[in-house]
Amino acid sequence: MQLQTILNRVEPYKSFVYETPRFADDTLHPTIEVPIRPRANGRPVCSGCGKRRPGYDRLPPRRFEFVPLWQIAVVFVYALRRVDCPRCGVVAERVPWSNCKSRLTTTYQWFLAGWARRLSWKEVATVFHTTWDHVRVAVHHAVAWGLIHRDLKGVKAVGVDEIQWRRGHHYLTLLYQIDEGCKRLLWIGRERTEASLRKGLDVLGEEFCKGLRFVCSDMWRPYLNVLAERAGDAVHVLDRFHIMKKLGEAIDEVRAGEARRMKQDGYEPLLKHSRWCLLKRPENLTDKQTVKLDELLRYNLQSVRAYLHREDFQRFWEYQSAGWAGKFLDEWTARVMRSRLLPLKKVARGLRAHRGLLLNWFRAKGAISAGTVEGFNNKAKLTMRKSYGFREYETIELALYHQLGALPQPKFTHEFC
Numbered sequence: 001m002q003l004q005t006i007l008n009r010v011e012p013y014k015s016f017v018y019e020t021p022r023f024a025d026d027t028l029h030p031t032i033e034v035p036i037r038p039r040a041n042g043r044p045v046c047s048g049c050g051k052r053r054p055g056y057d058r059l060p061p062r063r064f065e066f067v068p069l070w071q072i073a074v075v076f077v078y079a080l081r082r083v084d085c086p087r088c089g090v091v092a093e094r095v096p097w098s099n100c101k102s103r104l105t106t107t108y109q110w111f112l113a114g115w116a117r118r119l120s121w122k123e124v125a126t127v128f129h130t131t132w133d134h135v136r137v138a139v140h141h142a143v144a145w146g147l148i149h150r151d152l153k154g155v156k157a158v159g160v161d162e163i164q165w166r167r168g169h170h171y172l173t174l175l176y177q178i179d180e181g182c183k184r185l186l187w188i189g190r191e192r193t194e195a196s197l198r199k200g201l202d203v204l205g206e207e208f209c210k211g212l213r214f215v216c217s218d219m220w221r222p223y224l225n226v227l228a229e230r231a232g233d234a235v236h237v238l239d240r241f242h243i244m245k246k247l248g249e250a251i252d253e254v255r256a257g258e259a260r261r262m263k264q265d266g267y268e269p270l271l272k273h274s275r276w277c278l279l280k281r282p283e284n285l286t287d288k289q290t291v292k293l294d295e296l297l298r299y300n301l302q303s304v305r306a307y308l309h310r311e312d313f314q315r316f317w318e319y320q321s322a323g324w325a326g327k328f329l330d331e332w333t334a335r336v337m338r339s340r341l342l343p344l345k346k347v348a349r350g351l352r353a354h355r356g357l358l359l360n361w362f363r364a365k366g367a368i369s370a371g372t373v374e375g376f377n378n379k380a381k382l383t384m385r386k387s388y389g390f391r392e393y394e395t396i397e398l399a400l401y402h403q404l405g406a407l408p409q410p411k412f413t414h415e416f417c
């Protein structure tokens, strides 16, 4: 079988012919060159208006990288024709395998982008003997195509989340679709201000906001304000993951303060190595941590009391009705407010202030999937970790859309990847 036969099967072009391939002799890495010529009776297509126009002249041959075969690079070699177009002037023709802005064929770009979802960009570049920048260009192309062609109809539930990036207080705002059957990243922006969330909702459009039935966020004031303003008809739910995270942070603060005081007063360092015992759920503890927790529970420590309040609060999520959950919430916050655990009291005050939003959790049960925001939060962090070396915001944005956006792809004759 000849290579042309395979190419005509996997990548057929009506108006062009693959000629006899040959090994290139001037390249470092083994390379097959596939010359391409236009069919004799075909007129070139103008790249400006897409109409068939008379030919004008030909440019020098150009190389277009295609999907490698058995670790042998494959390049198409073709001399573009220029057309004499009455509308666009003398311009280069349009060819089906490339937009001519890049050295990579469109198929090869999709191929690299597909692998960049499974491996780090650096690994993709190494495995396929290409550069990190070519992988970036390929992902950029895939994301741009996907964002234009994605369907935003029928989105009923969204979650807003913030994620820290770089050192210090740098945040990104992320908007997810969290409908039961369809979960994906919809938008990313810099900062976690009112302006950033507003910008995201602007991009998604007024029609989109009107269709929302449920919105989910943490207690961050700028998000609450913008969601009330733009999606006022939707049921606003405070996300379980974020609330439990807040409680965890409060426990940590109590523990750190207490450990400091005990050290100053010359007590034994009882709280040493206790951080994870108090932060993790009991079922997730290691054996050693369980022993440590048992030991801690024998003392009447502030950290332990804070821990027990948090464990107690887990019951809130188990209620079936908002009425009983509300009663529990009032009792729980009253108990915490009587304690002297300042960081925990701060959270309790916040929960009290957002009682209505908190109880909406029970109204949204079943309509939105509870763990989605947390799941996405973890995946986003993983993507950012895997892409170490991404210093620029634009690159992180690309990587996150590519990994979490569930973006569509065109239909291909052959699936290379």
Ligand SMILES: [Zn+2]
Residues within 6 Å of the ligand: 046, 047, 048, 049, 050, 051, 085, 086, 087, 088, 089
């Ligand atoms: Zn034209």
